[in-house]
Amino acid sequence: MTxxxxxxxxxxxxxxxxxxxGVMSPIRDMLAETGITEQQWRVLRVLSEFGRMDTKTLADRSSLLFPSLTRIAATLREKGFVTQTRDDKDRRRQFIEITPKGQTLIDERTPHAAxxxxxxxxxxGEQDYEKLxxxxxxxxxxAQS
Amino acid sequence: MTxxxxxxxxxxxxxxxxxxxGVMSPIRDMLAETGITEQQWRVLRVLSEFGRMDTKTLADRSSLLFPSLTRIAATLREKGFVTQTRDDKDRRRQFIEITPKGQTLIDERTPHAAxxxxxxxxxxGEQDYEKLxxxxxxxxxxAQS
DNA sequence: TAGCAACAATTAACATGTTAAGGAAATATC
DNA sequence: GATATTTCCTTAACATGTTAATTGTTGCTA
Incomplete structure (x- = not known):
């Protein structure tokens, strides 16, 4: 029967x-006013929550693939929402950090998103929401469960 | 608190x-052997289940936006998996139908997908699966609920 | 220390997601 | 019945998803 x-x-x-x-539609509407995309918003939120981090960790926490993150980081940097700095100890690696301008965007939109x-x-309902x-x-x- | x-x-x-x-990863692996994408697979499955239909209905049932469907239909037609025919009564509209070749692909892969x-x-678990x-x-x- | 494997990040190529604009055919309005 | 509106579909433009190839660094090791 399978x-x-x-x-x-x-x-x-x-x-x-x-x-x-269904979930993203209203969020996209909200983000349309800001000029950033859903994925860019996700990256900024992660950076806002956890602070400066290397690209690999960022990709993992944002649920983005590396090639996507490369492009998104470049876009966010051009827009002045993040800064990228090389790791001097290991010059292959890179750190990304949210700027005050980026943090302001997050702060302004968080109430609406919430x-x-x-x-x-x-x-x-609270119960079904958690269950989901x-x-x-x-x-x-x-998820390491 | 919101x-x-x-x-x-x-x-x-x-x-x-x-x-x-998590769900798509093994399905994508399976589809990689067939040379079609996840969305193309979805379109063929809908056509296989419901038969010939107009583009609007197909887009709705496949959960695809119109521009995406336009491209996907063109690709599937080139590969010989579907045929497209104009509606003579309303020449704006179009009907799409799966070909025997397309149906064969679905039939061959359905057991693995299942x-x-x-x-x-x-x-x-059966219960949580349905709940989800x-x-x-x-x-x-x-969903008109 | 020369060579090679491993790693971080980028680039490339193609398909799709998304929004906006365009084109062709049908319908409505007057 | 000419014009405007609506509808179906396509095209365009840009961002992302996905896989594969490439570049630049580091570390290992023979």
Whole structure:
């Protein structure tokens, strides 16, 4: 009985895409006013939360692949939201840090973003919301559980 | 207390991305052998399940935006997996249909894909798996619930 | 120390996501 | 029935996802 795929209407990958679209749509609307993309926002948020870090760690925490991060970091640097500095001990490596200008952008938009997130929490209810996060985490191979 | 965003480690959008990556990774590996992409696979599956349909319906059921579908349909046509025909009654519209060659590809890979899906169902357990699909559906504005 | 494996980051190439603009055909409005 | 509006689809432009190849550094080791 495992030879049959579920109907596309009940497909896990498609359900994940649709849910993501539903969640990101209002967030994208909010970000459109700022001129940065969803991924750029994610990078700035991680830098804001954890501070200066090397590229590998940043890529991991932002859930971005290296090539994407290379481009995004260049864009953010041009916009003045981050600075990049080489590691003198190991000149292959690089550190990235958020600038005051970048931090200001995060600070200004966080209330609105938090409000959007609160809306989803209300839609599902606190309990189901947490349950959803737990279930999603169990699908993530990166989570060392 | 709604002015604070959750830690990026507990962010719903990021959790959705990571879960999607976890689910798609083995599927992408499977598809790599076929030479088609994840989205092309999705389109063929929808066409296989529901038969010939117009582009608008196909885009909706595949969760793809129109511009993406235009390109994907062109690629699939060049590869001989689908055919495109104009609607004589309304020459703006177009119908897309899977070819026998496309159907063969789906048939050959479905057992493997089903096996991968079954793995995730086993990981979460039948009950949590269904619960997850329900929760995801509630985040999808397109679902008329 | 010359050579090579391992590593960090970039670049390249192609496909898709996203928004905006354009083109062709049908429909509405007057 | 001419014009405007709407609808379906395509094209354009830019950012990202994905895999593979490349460059520059470091470390190892024979």
């Amino acid at each position: 030879k049959q795929l579920p109907s596309t209407a009940r497909s896990l990958p498609i359900a994940l895409i649709r849910a993501r679209e 409000q959007i997130v609160a809306g989803f929490k209300e839609t599902l 996060l737990d279930l999603l985490e169990r699908l993530d191979p990166g | 002015k604070q965003l959750p830690s990026t480690a507990r962010s719903l959008p990021i959790a959705l991305i990571r879960a999607r990556e 096996q991968i899906v079954a793995g995730f169902k086993e990981t979460l 699909l329900d929760l995801l559906e509630r985040l999808d504005p397109g």
